[in-house]
Amino acid sequence: MNRKLRMGMVGGGSDAFIGAIHRLAAFMDNQIELVCGCFSVDPEISISSGKSYFLPEDRVYKTYQEMFENEAKLPEGERMDFVSIVTPNFVHFDPAMIALDNGFNVVLDKPITFTLDEAIQLKTKLEETGLTLALTHTYSGYPAVKDAKERVAKGEFGDIKRIYVEYPQGWLASKLEDSGNPQASWRTDPKRSGKAGCMGDIGTHAHHLAEYISGLKVTELCAELNVFVPGRLLDDDGAAFMRFDNGARGVLMATQIAAGEENGVKIRMYGEKGGLEWFQPEPNTLWLKWADRPTEMVRVGTGQMGDLATHNTRTPGGHPEGYLEAFANIYRNFSLTVRAKMNGETPTAEMLDFPGVEDGIRGMMFIDKVVEAGYNDDIKWVSFE
Secondary structure (H helix, E strand, C coil): CCCCEEEEEEECCCCCCCHHHHHHHHHCCCCEEEEEEECCCCHHHHHHHHHHCCCCHHHECCCHHHHHHHHHHCCCCCCCCEEEEECCHHHCHHHHHHHHHCCCEEEECCCCCCCHHHHHHHHHHHHHHCCCEEECCHHHHCHHHHHHHHHHHCCCCCCEEEEEEEEECCCCCCCHHHHCCHHHHHHCCHHHHCCCCHHHHHHHHHHHHHHHHHCCCEEEEEEEEECCCCCCCCCCEEEEEEEECCCCEEEEEEECCCCCCCCCCEEEEEECCEEEEEECCCCCEEEEEECCCCCEEEECCCCCCCHHHHHCCCCCCCCCCCHHHHHHHHHHHHHHHHHHHHCCCCCCCCCCCCCCHHHHHHHHHHHHHHHHHHCCCCCCCEECC
16 A cells, blocks of 8 residues: 555544644644544534645535445545544544544554543444554653663562552633633533543553563552532542552642643653653753763663664754644554554554553543542542453
């Protein structure tokens, strides 16, 4: 196959929050083109968005059901190869299942579904179809994060004993959902967001980052969830103590009421030989801390990082590999995997390095367990079994 992969979209219209980011990320490596979409639940917005994206009228759809049905009828040389689903949480599962049933690969925003049971059903469907699903846990796409993962896997720090991960935001410090803010409205609505607010939205990012870099799995947690803004229906702040499958211990904090904070994702991880630290607002720097020598500052693009980071680095040294590039790494590795499978080839480990359905299931388990523990003072520890 010698062509770009063809992408459709569900959501991502002109009024959307994250749709433009998905398109920029998908197009960055010249591997993907947008060919169709149902860009909004409002048919007029979908049609106007499609026009602004210069799509043919007959490839802009009023419903995603219509899109999948019509695209599946097109010949292989015309129909989309995969769909990017960029909708609120309650509109993840149905379009993803219909896409897979019709033979289309899927890129999906996190959290993967509305419930854990839905995530498990998606896994079963993927196994039945042999198709590919990517989940946009963006922070795992940064080169410095990938270098941290590679160093931990090589045992540079010894067995990991302690993990601290935090994600503070401040944009929901006031009750924006009462002011007509569409993002605040659905993210704080249990009918559209799910059973968790802050922990579902950004706590899942922190949880995934801890498991991705460490290569470990959380087995138990205890938690506290808070609703600081009066009248809010879902948590806007929380913390969890975590136990990992190698005996390591961790602390996770996520909040959306830390006034003045933007996206201060930070992770620290320690073994018996040393540790690491990464801070998202300074994405090109990875700090290595040693028990027997001075702390090192390792920089992206300077030849100091390993193969995994190098594979996911684009810019010359001294230039930031930022949010868009991290997002694009998920799309690129996903597209390379899909292309290899379409050509009857085996994807390499570097191609397969993107979050998928197993990460999505882990995220939904995290949401279930943190809510179970966080609102019940009688529960100390909740098992992931």
